[in-house]
Structure formats: structure tokens, C-alpha cells
Amino acid sequence: MSRRIIPLIMCGGAGTRLWPASREGRPKQFLPLFGARSTFQDTLTRLSDSALFERPIVITNAAYRFMVQEQLAEIGSEADVLLEPARRDSGPAIAAGATFAQTRDGEAIVLALAADHVVRDTAAFLAACRQGLVAAESGRIVTFGVEPERAATEYGYISPGETVSGEVRSVAKFVEKPDQATAEQYIKSGYLWNSGNFMFRAAMLLDEYRKLDAQSVEAVVGSVTKAGRDLGFVTLNADAFGSAKAISIDYAVMEKTARAAVVPVSCGWSDVGSxxxxxxxxxxxxxxxxxxxxxxxxxxxxxxxxxxxxxxxxxxxxxxxxxxxxxxxxxxxxxxxxxxxxxxxxxxxxxxxxxVDHLKVHRPWGSYQSVDNGERHQVKRIIVKPGQRLSLQKHYHRSEHWIVVRGAARVTVNDLVKTVHENESIYIPMGAVHRLENPGKIMLELIEVQTGSYLGEDDIIRIEDDYRRE
Known part of the structure; x- marks a missing residue:
């Protein structure tokens, strides 16, 4: 019986090609572009067959950790979440995921997938995974080559070679994004789109990577070995991870290894790159x-x-x-x-x-949105999830007036702790130590009116924080 596959979901990218919907603070993989779920959630949903897949690993950065946590909870999914201390491209990210997978299973088979891709035919995708699993178990590093629907110039291409097993072929060569005439010639010659998704034995991927850049691999392995845990997240060691070379897995391994193989697949795939x-x-x-x-x-x-x-x-x-x-x-x-x-x-x-940010800014406790601002004032709409609370904080340059629109707020102002109900308000003087909580079962909604000489978000002095933000 074949081993089950450990999915590795990469979701640390910024997605600027879908601006202004996608921004640094909330990139495209977390947006509901094609229905109620985000592409990150759709990716996880495709991997829900427990007979084929094990518990996923998600690798992202600290800025997105609570979005990942929230979107996992929305679809009832669980995962090990690794936090990159810095973006180093897909090479170190995949190496970190492979190393972590080995801590769960020394013989782990890993399926590395981008979180922002669309697959319209899940059955065809799963069939390709089963084909790739056989080749990966035999020591191949398998990529998924999409059968082209048109002569696209925005994708790299793969030239398939000899048959490895079943539908799996060796990789004769990878080629970069072509011009239109070259793309048309590639289609006629049977080339496949390079989807940038891979399956491999974790040990094999790391061995091949070491042959080409041992220093970076050891740095990544060290970042996993020295990783910490914070609020349930795995925090890769910053010094070790930062010393790895920033490079894509294509350049680091796939275009150089003799073990590359490709599974042709027609599954309605798109990288949603524009x-x-x-x-x-x-x-x-x-x-x-x-x-x-x-x-x-x-x-x-x-x-x-x-x-x-x-x-x-x-x-x-x-x-x-x-x-x-x-x-x-x-x-x-x-x-x-x-x-x-x-x-x-x-x-x-x-x-x-x-x-960087939308007017509506998401936070682990909820969200806030600026609805009006001037030289010495700003009005925000604040939403706090049930059971959540903001940091205990103070401001040097502004005072605040909170009006509850829905729900009930537990408010701390210095030594005062008070429950503020709908249609009630409370004043927070400049310099006062304060905190906002939602002790109820429904969303807390309030309007905040700020006044002062400086209203920037960096005038927040956090004294205590449930989410351990600086």
C-alpha cells in the first residue's frame, strides 16, 4: 500500500498582480475571488481525502499567521503552520516544509502546492496525485505539467521525455516564458505548462538540494531544528533561515536535477496571475x-x-x-x-x-475600517469577534471616544472596568491605559472617534497582548 501524502501549502506571497483587491496586508490567496471561499481554502478542501492525504503543513509569514488560522477554522481544517521569518522564495520554503515533514515521518512524501492556484477538476487533480505518488516513492521529484489550453506566454514550459511509470514522464528540459510564436511551437511539439507544484520524498528533495547548495539546506534545516512554538505556530529560527539563499525551487533544484519527472494533467488549472x-x-x-x-x-x-x-x-x-x-x-x-x-x-x-492595506484592516481579534479622517480627527468602524480582545495599550498623541452600535463591550480605562451596551459610549483620555473586549456571543461593533495631533497606527504602546505582537 502506498504511503499517504503530506501536503505542503505555500501561502506567503504578496500577489501584487491582482491589485487593488490583493495587497500586501491581505493578498490574493486569502480573497474569495470565485465564490465564498478563498483559493487557500479551496486548496485545502481539495486535500480532504484522508485515505490519500495526511494533516497539511502550511508555510507562511508572521504577518499572515492569524489569517491562516482564521481561514482554517472557517472550513473546519487543521494544519501545522510554519512561519518564515523572511521571504526567501520557494526554494528555502519547500526545504523547510520537507524538513518539518521528516520530523513527522522520516519517509515522508510531500506534495508542495501554491495556495493561490485554481483547479476546476478535482478528480483529475487527484488522479494526477496518485500517478505522481508512485514516481515519488521510487525517488523521482515530480512536477505537474498542465496540458496547455492555449499558447500562453505567461507560463514556463516543460518538454516531456521518456516514460517513467504510468503517465509519468522524465523531464527533457524546462524552458522559460516564451514569446507568442515560440509558445505556439511548444504547443505543436507537445510541451506542457509548468504549474510550479511538486511531489517528492522529503529526503530525496533535500539530498538533491544539498548537492547544489549545501550551505542553504543546512541553514534551513537549522531553522527547523531551532524552531520555537508561539500560540500554536512553529516559528522558524530567523538567523538560520535568513542565511539561506533566496531562490525558487525551479532554479535551485528542478532545472538541474536528473531526477525530475512530470505528470501531464488536464484539471482546469490556473495560477490566477492576472x-x-x-x-x-x-x-x-x-x-x-x-x-x-x-x-x-x-x-x-x-x-x-x-x-x-x-x-x-x-x-x-x-x-x-x-x-x-x-x-x-x-x-x-x-x-x-x-x-x-x-x-x-x-x-x-x-x-x-x-x-499595503485596504481601508478595512484585518486583525486577529477582528477588523477596523477608517470611514472619515481629517487633520486632527479620524473615525473608525471597529468589529471585535466574540471572546476576543485588543491589546492593553495607551496613546501619547490622541484621545478616543467609543460608541457601541451592536453587542456589549467590556472596557478597561486605567483602574475602571465597565460594560458598555448598545447606544452607550465611553471616553478614553490621552495617555490612559485601556483595553476593549467582547465578552458576548455576537460580533461587537462600535464607532471610534479619534482626536489629537497625531493619529498614526504607530502611536500604539502595547502593554499586554494576547497575540504577542510587538
Missing amino acids: WHAVWELSQKDAQGNAAQGAAVFEDSRNCNVATDKALVALEGVDDLVVVATQDAVLVSRQKDANGLKRLVAKLKTAAPQVT
Whole structure:
């Protein structure tokens, strides 16, 4: 009987090519782009067959740890969550996951998957996993080569070689993203898209990696050996992990090893690497227009609209992307993903905040959203989950007035502890040590009015924090 597979889900990327919906503080893998669940949640759901898969490992960074925890809970899933102290690309991330998998099973077979990909045919995906498992057990490092649906220029390609077992082929060569003419030639020659997902014996992957960069592998192994535990998360050692070379697993291992193999698969796969890819995967009207949110189209074709609240109306335009959030609007050509990448690079200088956070900012205890601000005031809508509380804190430059809209708040102000109910309010003087809690069973919603000479988030002096944030 074959071993069960340990899934390794990589979800530490920033996803800037789907700006303004995807931002550094809440990237695309955590967004519900195609229904109620995020692509991270969909990825985990595909791996729910306990006869084939073991408990997953998720590798992410500290900034996303509570989003991972929350989204796991929403779908009733559990995982070992590893926290990268710094982004070092997929090579060290996969090596860390493989090393951790060996602490659970010395003979572990690992399936490394990106958290932000879409698979529309789960049955075909699982069939490919079973094919890959046989090859991985025999010592191959297996990648999943997607049978092309078109001559795409945004993907790398794989040239399949001789048969290894079943449908699995050796890899003759990897090739970079081609131009259109070259992509068309690759299709005719039987090349496959490189999906960037892999299956391997953990020991084999690490041995092959060591042959090519022993120093980085030992650094990653050290980061796992010296890892700590914090609030249930596995915290990789920062000094050790930081000394590993930042490199993708393709460059570090796959393009150099003689053990690479590929499973051809046709499973409706996409890396959702652009708004054009979102449009391709979305339902469309008779004129090819797709919409998520309120949109009206007149004499318009092949357009894609995503909007949070505002109605978007398009007239007399073709092949446009319009994405409207509460603090930013994108208007772009459908097929120019590289243009958006250049735009976001400019925004990081011109308006960096809109590349980092939305107006609604998620926190482990809930969320807050700025609804109005001026030179000496800011108004926020704050949501606190049942049983959660903010840090015990104070501010040097602002006072706050809290008005409860829904639920009941337990408020600490210096030595006073008071329950504030709906339609009641409380004042927090500048410099007062205070804390907000939700002791109830429903969401706590309140309006916060800040006044003062400085209203930045860095004027929060945390004294105690359940989430151990600095």
C-alpha cells in the first residue's frame, strides 16, 4: 500500500498582480475571488481525502499567521503552520516544509502546492496525485505539467521525455516564458505548462538540494531544528533561515536535477496571475463581460469588473479591467499583466499605503475600517469577534471616544472596568491605559472617534497582548 501524502501549502506571497483587491496586508490567496471561499481554502478542501492525504503543513509569514488560522477554522481544517521569518522564495520554503515533514515521518512524501492556484477538476487533480505518488516513492521529484489550453506566454514550459511509470514522464528540459510564436511551437511539439507544484520524498528533495547548495539546506534545516512554538505556530529560527539563499525551487533544484519527472494533467488549472486570468475563469454574459459586484454594461465587450460597493457602469468600451475598492480604482487593458506590475511598482513610491492595506484592516481579534479622517480627527468602524480582545495599550498623541452600535463591550480605562451596551459610549483620555473586549456571543461593533495631533497606527504602546505582537 502506498504511503499517504503530506501536503505542503505555500501561502506567503504578496500577489501584487491582482491589485487593488490583493495587497500586501491581505493578498490574493486569502480573497474569495470565485465564490465564498478563498483559493487557500479551496486548496485545502481539495486535500480532504484522508485515505490519500495526511494533516497539511502550511508555510507562511508572521504577518499572515492569524489569517491562516482564521481561514482554517472557517472550513473546519487543521494544519501545522510554519512561519518564515523572511521571504526567501520557494526554494528555502519547500526545504523547510520537507524538513518539518521528516520530523513527522522520516519517509515522508510531500506534495508542495501554491495556495493561490485554481483547479476546476478535482478528480483529475487527484488522479494526477496518485500517478505522481508512485514516481515519488521510487525517488523521482515530480512536477505537474498542465496540458496547455492555449499558447500562453505567461507560463514556463516543460518538454516531456521518456516514460517513467504510468503517465509519468522524465523531464527533457524546462524552458522559460516564451514569446507568442515560440509558445505556439511548444504547443505543436507537445510541451506542457509548468504549474510550479511538486511531489517528492522529503529526503530525496533535500539530498538533491544539498548537492547544489549545501550551505542553504543546512541553514534551513537549522531553522527547523531551532524552531520555537508561539500560540500554536512553529516559528522558524530567523538567523538560520535568513542565511539561506533566496531562490525558487525551479532554479535551485528542478532545472538541474536528473531526477525530475512530470505528470501531464488536464484539471482546469490556473495560477490566477492576472485580472485577465480572473476574467477567463469567471462566468460571462453573451458579450463576454464578467462582473463580481454591481456592474452594468452597454455596448461593451470582453470587460471584467470587480467592485466592493460602488456601481460600475461601462459604455462603448472593449477589453477593459475595472477594479473598484473603497480607496482605489484600477482601469487597465485586459491582457497587459506586466503593465500592472509596473504600475504597482510606481504606486509603492507615489502612494505606498494603497499597496499595503485596504481601508478595512484585518486583525486577529477582528477588523477596523477608517470611514472619515481629517487633520486632527479620524473615525473608525471597529468589529471585535466574540471572546476576543485588543491589546492593553495607551496613546501619547490622541484621545478616543467609543460608541457601541451592536453587542456589549467590556472596557478597561486605567483602574475602571465597565460594560458598555448598545447606544452607550465611553471616553478614553490621552495617555490612559485601556483595553476593549467582547465578552458576548455576537460580533461587537462600535464607532471610534479619534482626536489629537497625531493619529498614526504607530502611536500604539502595547502593554499586554494576547497575540504577542510587538
